[in-house]
Amino acid sequence: xxxxxxxxxxxxxxxxxxxxxxxxxxxxxxxxxxxxxxxxxxxxxxxxxxxxxxxxxxxxxxxxxxxxxxxxxxxxxxxxxxxxxxxxxxxxxxxxxxxxxxxxxxxxxxxxxxxxxxxxxxxxxxxxxxxxxxxxxxxxxxxxxxxxxxxxxxxxxxxxxxxxxxxxxxxxxxxxxxxxxxxxxxxxxxxxxxxxxxxxxxxxxxxxxxxxxxxxxxxxxxxxxxxxxxxxxxxxxxxxxxxxxxxxxxxxxxxxxxxxxxxxxxxxxxxxxxxxxxxxxxx
Amino acid sequence: xxxxxxxxxxxxxxxxxxxxxxxxxxxxxxxxxxxxxxxxxxxxxxxxxxxxxxxxxxxxxxxxxxxxxxxxxxxxxxxxxxxxxxxxxxxxxxxxxxxxxxxxxxxxxxxxxxxxxxxxxxxxxxxxxxxxxxxxxxxxxxxxxxxxxxxxxxxxxxxxxxxxxxxxxxxxxxxxxxxxxxxxxxxxxxxxxxxxxxxxxxxxxxxxxxxxxxxxxxxxxxxxxxxxxxxxxxxxxxxxxxxxxxxxxxxxxxxxxxxxxxxxxxxxxxxxxxxxxxxxxxxxxxxxxxxxxxxxxxxxxxxxxxxxxxxxxxxxxxxxxxxxxxxxxxxxxxxxxxxxxxx
Amino acid sequence: xxxxxxxxxxxxxxxxxxxxxxxxxxxxxxxxxxxxxxxxxxxxxxxxxxxxxxxxxxxxxxxxxxxxxxxxxxxxxxxxxxxxxxx
Numbered sequence: 001x002x003x004x005x006x007x008x009x010x011x012x013x014x015x016x017x018x019x020x021x022x023x024x025x026x027x028x029x030x031x032x033x034x035x036x037x038x039x040x041x042x043x044x045x046x047x048x049x050x051x052x053x054x055x056x057x058x059x060x061x062x063x064x065x066x067x068x069x070x071x072x073x074x075x076x077x078x079x080x081x082x083x084x085x086x087x088x089x090x091x092x093x094x095x096x097x098x099x100x101x102x103x104x105x106x107x108x109x110x111x112x113x114x115x116x117x118x119x120x121x122x123x124x125x126x127x128x129x130x131x132x133x134x135x136x137x138x139x140x141x142x143x144x145x146x147x148x149x150x151x152x153x154x155x156x157x158x159x160x161x162x163x164x165x166x167x168x169x170x171x172x173x174x175x176x177x178x179x180x181x182x183x184x185x186x187x188x189x190x191x192x193x194x195x196x197x198x199x200x201x202x203x204x205x206x207x208x209x210x211x212x213x214x215x216x217x218x219x220x221x222x223x224x225x226x227x228x229x230x231x232x233x234x235x236x237x238x239x240x241x242x243x244x245x246x247x248x249x250x251x252x253x254x255x256x257x258x259x260x261x262x263x264x265x266x267x268x269x270x271x272x273x274x275x276x277x278x279x280x281x282x283x
Numbered sequence: 284x285x286x287x288x289x290x291x292x293x294x295x296x297x298x299x300x301x302x303x304x305x306x307x308x309x310x311x312x313x314x315x316x317x318x319x320x321x322x323x324x325x326x327x328x329x330x331x332x333x334x335x336x337x338x339x340x341x342x343x344x345x346x347x348x349x350x351x352x353x354x355x356x357x358x359x360x361x362x363x364x365x366x367x368x369x370x371x372x373x374x375x376x377x378x379x380x381x382x383x384x385x386x387x388x389x390x391x392x393x394x395x396x397x398x399x400x401x402x403x404x405x406x407x408x409x410x411x412x413x414x415x416x417x418x419x420x421x422x423x424x425x426x427x428x429x430x431x432x433x434x435x436x437x438x439x440x441x442x443x444x445x446x447x448x449x450x451x452x453x454x455x456x457x458x459x460x461x462x463x464x465x466x467x468x469x470x471x472x473x474x475x476x477x478x479x480x481x482x483x484x485x486x487x488x489x490x491x492x493x494x495x496x497x498x499x500x501x502x503x504x505x506x507x508x509x510x511x512x513x514x515x516x517x518x519x520x521x522x523x524x525x526x527x528x529x530x531x532x533x534x535x536x537x538x539x540x541x542x543x544x545x546x547x548x549x550x551x552x553x554x555x556x557x558x559x560x561x562x563x564x565x566x567x568x569x570x571x572x573x574x575x576x577x578x579x580x581x582x583x584x585x586x587x588x589x590x591x592x593x594x595x596x597x598x599x600x601x602x603x604x605x606x607x608x609x610x611x612x613x614x615x616x617x618x619x620x621x622x623x624x625x626x
Numbered sequence: 627x628x629x630x631x632x633x634x635x636x637x638x639x640x641x642x643x644x645x646x647x648x649x650x651x652x653x654x655x656x657x658x659x660x661x662x663x664x665x666x667x668x669x670x671x672x673x674x675x676x677x678x679x680x681x682x683x684x685x686x687x688x689x690x691x692x693x694x695x696x697x698x699x700x701x702x703x704x705x706x707x708x709x710x711x712x713x
Contacts, residue, residue: 001583013337015310017583040306041337045314047583066319067584098344231648235661245657248351249641252652252659256643351657358656362708418706446707447658 001047006037010157010205011099011146013037014089019056023081030082030160030181032220034205044092045069048084052076064088068095080184083192086160090143093157094242100146100155101247101254104240107145107154107209107280108137113124114154114209115279116145116262117217121189124219124275127167130195131272132279134174139201149247149254152261153208158201160194168193170272183220213282214264217275221268225278228264287311287582288508289555291321295512296556298328309338311582319508323349323392349392356380356395361450362396364482366417374482375475377454377493381484382513385476389516394509397441397450401485403472404455411439411453419444424427428520440536448599457493466496466539487528488535495548496541499573507577508555514548515556522559529561551577632683632701633711636675642667656708669700673710 003024008014015037018024037043046066050056060078066088076084078139094102105118106129115137117125126142133139140156147154160181163171168191170179181194214233228236237255238244244251265282269275290312293300304312316322326342328347334342360380367374375381377399382390402410419442438454456468474486485493491514498510521528536545550565551573552558579588627679634640641652649667651660665687672678679702683692704710 037336037337037339039335041309041313041335041341043337043341044585045310045317065584069312096344098347099340137642163564229647230645231650234645234648234650236660244659246348246351247355248347248657249652249654252641252643252650256645256650259645260643354655354657358708359657361655365708365711 001049004070005031006042007031008035008037009159010141011155012044012080012093012097012157013042014044014046014092015042016046016048016085016089018074018081018085019050020048020060020062020078020081022078023048023062023085025086026082026181030179030194033202043187044089044096046085046088046092048081050089055121064091066092068092072232074188076187080187082181083184083187086162086194093144095283097146100148101251101258102241102243103147103237104143104242105145106142107140107156107211108132108211109140109154109156109207109209110137110283112207112209112210113283114140115213115283116154116211117279118145118237119216119218122219123217124167124269124272125217126161126163126270127171128217128275128279130163130171131174131276133201135252135276135280138204139197147211147254147258148208149250150209152210152254152257155208156201156205156213158197158205160196163193163195166225169260171195181191199275211258211262214259214262215279215282216264216266217279218268219275220270222270223274223278224266224268226266230264230268233259233264238272254275287315288319288578288580291315291319291325292555293509295321296324296327296331296515301329301332306335308615309335313338313341313344314582314584315580318580320394320506321509321512323352323394324509324512325392327392346392349394352393352395353383353390355449356383356398359398359444359447359451360384360400360482362417362444362447363400363414363451366413366419367402367410367501368481369410370413372403372410373472373475375401375472376478376482376484377401377457378401378497378513381490384478384482385484387517389513391516393513397452399452399454399472401454401457404468407439407453407455414442414451414453418446418501420452421499433471436602460494466492466541470538487517487525488532489539491517491521491532492536492539494542495536495545498551499544501519511548511552511555515552515558518549518552518558518560533561547573631679631713632673633675633677633713634670634673634704634709638676639675642668645668651709653709658708660707660709666700666704669704670709677713 003018003021004015005024005027006015006136016024016027033217044067048062049065051061051063061075062081062084063075064073064084064087068091084209103118105116106125107116108129117128119125129139129142139158140154141158142161143159144157145154146157170193178198179196184192216228244255267275267278269278287437290308294312301560316325322345326345329342354523354585356379360376364374376384379393379395380398382393438452441450457466471485471489474489475483476486477483494510494514494517498507536542546563547569549560550570552561554574555577575588579586581587635653635655639654643650649662651662653660672683684697689697701710705712
């Protein structure tokens with residue numbers, strides 16, 4: 001592979017090989033300041049390759065591949081190469097990670113205590129986490145919460161925060177000094193721009209946190225908050241975890257302990273301000 | 284680019300190679316191992332050796348995965364046993380599941396995909412009925428592929444369990460009836476070894492013969508390195524238990540008309556993994572092509588040498604059906620693939 | 627052919643965690659996590675490691691004749707998931 005980029009994000013490191021220079025240049029610029037893989041050995045390998053040799057140049061099309069792959073994954077145009085790289089890295093972690101139970105969630109931390117925001121795509125996890133980071137919360141991650149089965153603590157995985165459509169401008173307004181990646185318009189999920197986690201997130205990347213609240217946000221409803229029982233939380237989190245089954249009994253222990261120890265609440269909200277207020281009231 | 288693949292073979296055959304390995308090479312070795320589904324096997328081979336911290340962490344994760352894989356494979360075997368027990372027919376576990384069920388070296392760290400079982404041909408319909416009643420369903424095949432399977436192949440079309448999402452392949456012989464080799468299926472059942480729970484495994488000789496047939500005569504050699512490693516592990520363990528094993532293996536291979544296939548497999552294993560085998564006549568061209576095909580994986584995990592790979596794909600189908608049928612089959616496959624790609 | 631007796635995994639074959647209204651059951655042999663409500667955990671315990679006939683189970687739970695149908699349904703569901711063996 002002609003162009004290579006390697007990076008460590010929290011406890012997971014990646015090497016990305018690419019047939020084109022552009023995605024690698026973009027990754028290098030956005031992840032500037034992040035450390036290199038420990039000992040020069042990456043946990044996961046990603047390949048961004050041309051679907052056919054001539055597709056490197058003609059209507060260039062990026063096929064995502066790596067240690068772990070999904071069959072029939074649709075290639076992306078080169079203009080969205082950065083998105084392809086991020087998706088590929090997420091996929092490696094999602095399918096390959098065995099040290100931590102992965103929850104599909106955003107996590108923010110203050111004073112060593114973490115709030116975990118979980119829900120389907122569109123619930124607003126990434127946006128809320130970004131907005132909370134403008135209010136003194138440390139951003140631990142917007143896609144995966146990494147739960148350590150031994151300790152019950154969370155590890156940070158502060159990759160580039162993926163913002164979509166209207167959320168892009170909302171977050172830019174709240175974080176005027178933050179760095180953003182290029183605008184990728186017309187992706188299958190609409191317009192996407194990545195937010196680079198700030199100095200605080202990067203500096204504290206290896207600091208663990210104790211989860212104290214589990215929040216199920218739901219965007220586009222009149223404000224409401226209700227407690228969620230351990231049983232319901234357990235079911236929803238198994239559905240939101242990519243590696244619960246792979247972790248076997250350890251996953252069962254980690255998750256049952258988590259839902260018994262961490263109070264859960266479902267918050268419906270019509271706009272970001274009301275969500276932020278409700279979440280901070282939980283802290 | 285066979286460097287990384289060859290290095291993987293060295294590490295598997297001689298684990299101490301890891302002690303003097305240049306740090307810069309671990310990345311590609313791990314990538315090739317993962318691509319060849321050998322990372323679990325590698326992790327078991329290197330257990331106890333001092334390794335760079337990240338490598339140890341990666342291999343520890345691979346061991347965990349292999350353990351869970353083993354549990355799931357044995358559970359699939361158990362659920363198949365429960366479904367088929369009322370039939371009263373012999374059920375022989377094949378390949379990876381057999382290795383772990385019998386606690387063989389070949390099962391250590393092995394990646395296991397589908398459950399493969401062998402039942403008598405007369406029991407095939409009843410087995411199909413029982414499995415469908417117990418929650419398995421057809422993986423929807425192409426209508427042409429379905430009739431091809433039933434008439435010519437050595438197995439039922441694949442079934443998948445609707446709740447557990449795991450596949451089962453039910454074989455009635457170990458090579459299709461149209462193939463140029465015809466193993467003696469009755470002998471396979473006669474020599475099978477019971478596990479004590481109603482399931483059986485093949486005899487040691489038949490197990491190696493099946494692996495060799497599967498490696499060279501059944502598939503197109505993709506995934507071949509893993510199958511070849513199976514053969515190395517099996518041969519070493521069985522010769523360790525019985526000094527005459529190789530002689531008995533040769534005699535048994537003759538019985539199954541598989542002498543050439545078995546010799547080729549043993550030579551390849553010796554070439555790549557130093558497997559102790561008997562001296563015999565080499566086939567320069569074949570052995571070289573096979574080695575190239577088995578090592579066609581680069582340090583980024585990509586399959587290399589497309590020409591060699593295609594040659595083995597065509598060749599493997601040639602072994603499974605007569606040339607006229609082959610032409611028709613490949614043409615229909617190419618047409619449907621073309622249709623799908625342009626859609 | 628209808629089953630006449632049933633058996634659940636013995637002590638140590640299951641991990642059980644009560645989560646307010648649900649019980650999460652991890653089945654060690656299969657690696658599958660099941661979610662259950664009463665009377666499943668009690669039913670499993672009545673068959674833990676021992677073959678029990680339908681009659682014995684119905685008696686153990688003091689079921690009337692017209693409630694046996696429901697018991698059979700629950701047992702068949704458990705057999706389908708692999709948690710319970712039938713013979």
